[in-house]
Amino acid sequence: MPAHLPGVAETTTPRPQIKDAVVQLFRHQTLLEPIRVPCVAEPLLVLVLAGTARVEERSLGGEWxxxxxxxxxxxxxxxxxxxxxxxxxxxxxxxEVMHLYLGLGLIEQAAREAFGEQAGAVTFVDVSGARDEQVSFILNQLRIELTEQRQPSALLVHSLAQALAIHLLRHYLDPDSNPRRDNALPAYKLRRVIEAMNVNLAENFSLSHLAGIAELSDYHFSRTFKRATGLSPSQYFIRLRMGRARRLLVETARSVIDIGLEVGYSSPSHFSQVFRREVGVTPSAYRDAPRSV
Structure with a gap:
């Protein structure tokens, strides 16, 4: 950003231990010739420290x-x-103005705290010339700590930046962003459910039983399971059954009927139908197919 603005920025001395916020101070005179401001990866806040000005902004080709x-x-x-x-x-x-860049990691951490561990990406509304006493207070405290203290406190800077991030999420969140997206099933719950599926491949599929293991309602479990695996619980269960059936067909001499029973199909024709649908060939053809050594 300093390369695109007139004047020389007074930038805080780089400190590896302070990664959450970067402060720059500018002193400007009148600027009648428009400048192009690039898009920013991190949210940028600008606080007016002194002076009064008429500021005009426009999208490229738009109205001022x-x-x-x-x-x-x-x-x-x-x-x-x-x-x-x-x-x-x-x-x-x-x-006189102050620029503050908030680290993306800090924004993501605040979003997870506010909306859950699987919170989606957030964006903020663009604000021009507004007044918010809490924003002004936190920005000034960050300025003092980062520009006036000989040894700025990384802990204090992190705490102030974190408070600012949470305030922005609460008051300036873009309504088009969707941080409260349906969460994927957490990994530890997913492992429990899949273990239970493997143990009970010979049993009838029970959505309620698996949802109980995940400690969720049937509806919420189905949605979060599919988000985590790409398959519905019943589809995943069938894939597990077919995976075990393929191994038994190749590694044992057991009959197709016995293998079908082990993976929950009392009807040989039903087992063959499902196997062909999922694998592409019948169980007998799968067993007889040549394989590379």
């Missing part, structure tokens, strides 16, 4: 949108598209 801002006002940019901006200070005032 103007706002009058003064000390304490802030901007929030999370756009995926570049845009143009220009400004005009009032009188001879210098326009």
């Amino acid at each position: 949108q103007a706002s009058r801002v003064t000390a304490g006002d802030f901007f929030l940019t999370n756009t995926r598209e570049p845009y143009e901006m220009r400004w005009q200070t009032e009188g001879c005032e210098v326009f």
Whole structure:
């Protein structure tokens, strides 16, 4: 971003232990010639520290949108598209602003805390020249810690940045983003369910029994299981049955009828029908097919 803005940024000294926030300070005069601002990967907050200005912004090729801002006002940019901006200070005032970039890892952590471990990606609305006392307070505390302290506290910076991320999620979340997506079944529950399936391949499929193991309703279990595996619980159960049947056909001399019984099919014709549908050939043809050594 500094390469696209006029003036030289006063950037905090890089500190490996501080990864959650980057602060830059700028002093601007009037800028009538528009500049193109690139899209940003991390959410960018800009706090007006001193001065008053008329700031105009527009999407590329769009109409200019103007706002009058003064000390304490802030901007929030999370756009995926570049845009143009220009400004005009009032009188001879210098326009002083602070830029803060929040780390994506911090945003993701806050989203998981707010919406669950499988929270989807979040984006924020773009804000121009708004006033929020909590945003202003946290940004100023970060500025003081990162620019005025000889030895900034990584713990304090992390705590302030975390508080800011949570505040943004609560008040400036883009309504088009969908962090509360249906969660996939957690790995430890998935393992329990699959183990239970393998133990009970000869038994009738029971959705309620498996949902009970996962400690979920039948409906929620079905949705989260499919999100985790790509298959419904019943489809996955059939795949497990066919997998064991294939191994028994190749590794043992047991009859097709016995193998069908072991994987839950009392009718040889039903077993053959399901096997052919899933594998592509009948059980007998599968057993007789040549295999590489």
